[in-house]
Amino acid sequence: MSKENFYITTPIYYVNDVPHIGHAYTTIAADTLARWHKAGGEKTWFLTGTDEHGQKIQTVADSKGITPKQLCDEVVENFRRLWGVLNINNDDFIRTTDVRHEKVVQEVFRRLIAQGDIYKGEYEGWYCVPCETYVPEAQMGEGQTCPDCHRPLTKMTEETYFFKLSKYTEPLLKFYEEHPDAIMPKSRYNEIVSFIKSGLRDQSVSRTTLKWGIPLPGDDKHVIYVWFDALINYLSAMNFPEEGALWQTYWPSVRHLVGKDIIRFHCVIWPAMLMALGVNPPVRVFAHGWWTVEGEKMSKSVGNVVDPFEMAELYSVDAFRYFVLREVPFGHDGDFSELALVQRINSDLANDLGNLLSRSLQMIDKFRGSNLPLTYAAEDIDKEIEEMAKKTVADMTEQMDRFAFDDALKTLWAFISRSNKYIDETQPWRLGKEGETARLDAVLRTLWESLRLAAVLIAPFMPETAERIWGQLGLCGDPLDGGRASWEWGKLDGPVTVKKGSILFPRIDVEKWKAEKEERDMEKRSKADPTAFFNYGEHGSEITIDDFKKIEFRVALVEKIEVVPKADKLYILHLDLGYEKRTIVSSIREFYKPEELEGRKIVIICNLKPAKFRGVPSNGMLLAAESPETRQEILTLLTVMDDSIPVGSRIS
Numbered sequence: 001m002s003k004e005n006f007y008i009t010t011p012i013y014y015v016n017d018v019p020h021i022g023h024a025y026t027t028i029a030a031d032t033l034a035r036w037h038k039a040g041g042e043k044t045w046f047l048t049g050t051d052e053h054g055q056k057i058q059t060v061a062d063s064k065g066i067t068p069k070q071l072c073d074e075v076v077e078n079f080r081r082l083w084g085v086l087n088i089n090n091d092d093f094i095r096t097t098d099v100r101h102e103k104v105v106q107e108v109f110r111r112l113i114a115q116g117d118i119y120k121g122e123y124e125g126w127y128c129v130p131c132e133t134y135v136p137e138a139q140m141g142e143g144q145t146c147p148d149c150h151r152p153l154t155k156m157t158e159e160t161y162f163f164k165l166s167k168y169t170e171p172l173l174k175f176y177e178e179h180p181d182a183i184m185p186k187s188r189y190n191e192i193v194s195f196i197k198s199g200l201r202d203q204s205v206s207r208t209t210l211k212w213g214i215p216l217p218g219d220d221k222h223v224i225y226v227w228f229d230a231l232i233n234y235l236s237a238m239n240f241p242e243e244g245a246l247w248q249t250y251w252p253s254v255r256h257l258v259g260k261d262i263i264r265f266h267c268v269i270w271p272a273m274l275m276a277l278g279v280n281p282p283v284r285v286f287a288h289g290w291w292t293v294e295g296e297k298m299s300k301s302v303g304n305v306v307d308p309f310e311m312a313e314l315y316s317v318d319a320f321r322y323f324v325l326r327e328v329p330f331g332h333d334g335d336f337s338e339l340a341l342v343q344r345i346n347s348d349l350a351n352d353l354g355n356l357l358s359r360s361l362q363m364i365d366k367f368r369g370s371n372l373p374l375t376y377a378a379e380d381i382d383k384e385i386e387e388m389a390k391k392t393v394a395d396m397t398e399q400m401d402r403f404a405f406d407d408a409l410k411t412l413w414a415f416i417s418r419s420n421k422y423i424d425e426t427q428p429w430r431l432g433k434e435g436e437t438a439r440l441d442a443v444l445r446t447l448w449e450s451l452r453l454a455a456v457l458i459a460p461f462m463p464e465t466a467e468r469i470w471g472q473l474g475l476c477g478d479p480l481d482g483g484r485a486s487w488e489w490g491k492l493d494g495p496v497t498v499k500k501g502s503i504l505f506p507r508i509d510v511e512k513w514k515a516e517k518e519e520r521d522m523e524k525r526s527k528a529d530p531t532a533f534f535n536y537g538e539h540g541s542e543i544t545i546d547d548f549k550k551i552e553f554r555v556a557l558v559e560k561i562e563v564v565p566k567a568d569k570l571y572i573l574h575l576d577l578g579y580e581k582r583t584i585v586s587s588i589r590e591f592y593k594p595e596e597l598e599g600r601k602i603v604i605i606c607n608l609k610p611a612k613f614r615g616v617p618s619n620g621m622l623l624a625a626e627s628p629e630t631r632q633e634i635l636t637l638l639t640v641m642d643d644s645i646p647v648g649s650r651i652s
Helices: 021-039 055-064 068-085 099-114 165-178 186-197 226-231 245-250 260-277 308-315 317-327 338-368 380-401 405-426 428-433 437-458 463-472 483-487 510-526 545-549
Strands: 006-009 044-051 092-095 118-128 133-135 154-163 254-259 284-288 291-293 334-336 553-563 571-576 581-586 601-605 611-613 616-618
Touching (some): 006 021, 021 044, 021 068, 021 254, 021 308, 021 317, 044 068, 055 068, 068 092, 068 308, 099 118, 099 260, 154 260, 165 186, 186 260, 226 260, 260 284, 308 338, 317 405, 317 463, 338 405, 338 463, 338 510, 405 437, 428 437
Parallel strands (some): 006 044, 006 254, 044 092, 291 334
Antiparallel strands (some): 118 133, 118 154, 553 571, 571 581, 611 616
16 A cells, blocks of 8 residues: 555535435445545545535425525435444535535636636537436437436527537547556446547536526626536635645545446546646546346335435444445446345354454453453464464455455455354364463464454444454554554554453344335335435336336225234235235335225236235235325325226226
């Protein structure tokens, strides 16, 4: 690891939605890197924040009868709250509505206009309102749609200011040729270089069609384009262009973590803007992949959106942090599965790490009265553990330098597994019984030291767990307080008394968990998200008439309702479809009493694949509506009021 300064950023998150797993993933990764480099002795600065301008914000605010700033203030608190829950230790949180940011954006604009890198003109093209960007005709989807969100494009003509992006084609290619690791992973590097070689066009960087944005200096008819505005946050957080401590200390040693969907902004437009300012481009931009959920795209309408608040509450913050960084190579797309998370907890965290701590401390307590031996004579097998510890530190250092979180955790867990095997090989319980005091002391010291080093190395990933291990080892302070020196083997100053504590990660009963998850999934599918007010009025992906014909809607009579045992929200509905009887399990218990539904005709989807909830078969799905504008728990079933419509009737 080089001892240069380290400036790490997340993208600033657009406040058009509540925080989700994508936001959490990037921010956890950045937090881990910041903690790691701080432990390595580097001056480190970690920035995150929110992007708050643009048409979507203005539209939603207007519909709610509040100002865009009021809307942003409300939503931003969700992000701040999540970072607190996930133990994110950022040094700064920037908002594009901050006065400090507005001043820097306007100063950058002035400089680029003055030197001719921004000029006034007229733009005609196809515009995507949700994405707030013009789309070249060559990149349009079928039927003049946006290639990213697949919504219809609008033909627009407007006066605008342009940034001379085309001027920087060759400088960009030269920079990337000289810095092949400036974009990672390699596939993204190849994508960007190919894109630049295909030819760059000057970019529109102002709008006259909206008012919610930073006013263009000297021409207040325009506001600065949201993407041009947003990218500059990395400079405004450094107090650019003032010759201050932050700017002088941390630029250009900056690393950006971004999603792959915004890599062109960060690897084409952004470095060109910096070159125009006479500022070095970032050291690295790393584009990570997207998450699906059990093989499916996340969707509020489906009810499979991964809520990081919920995951942290259900499984602990550190288990969630560990899983997202361990499960998928950073830079690849990943699939989120709660079952996989549970399995990781039981295997990696409970069995491997938890057992190593528990077994080691129990033996120190039993044979040494919780007092760690101060001196010992190491044998070959003890030295083998020490050598593996040193290699673990070296390998993890290299892996973290290339943002390979999963590899780093694999390396650490190989050491943890080897330490568990060491217990079985040395049999300290036998040594204690047979009075082999000197040999027992060496084994106990080796185990304690293995745990101390594991706590130090795990701390950037799982800070709360590391602190718990540290305390049980009888150590004071924070595992990272000692900096890089604490990565060395044999760091013990004076007597130590271990303190057995609670189990790090209790094992999860998988069968019980499956039943509970079924109920949670049922609830998610049957209820709209009351916080999803930004999606009101927006439609999902278009389907064909053939797609619609696959769904079989029928009228069903509710004959009887039963309560699912040990499930507060579930009903079993016994239904008559005329030609057959069937049951459906639904989480509508809090909205209806049995007598309110029995004898009523409802509409169901009857060709849905059967499922089981709490062991009860469910053959279909009810149709219901919930107000998109309210945070109250209000739900209404779709019913048939006309008694002349017989049960079993197909709806088309």
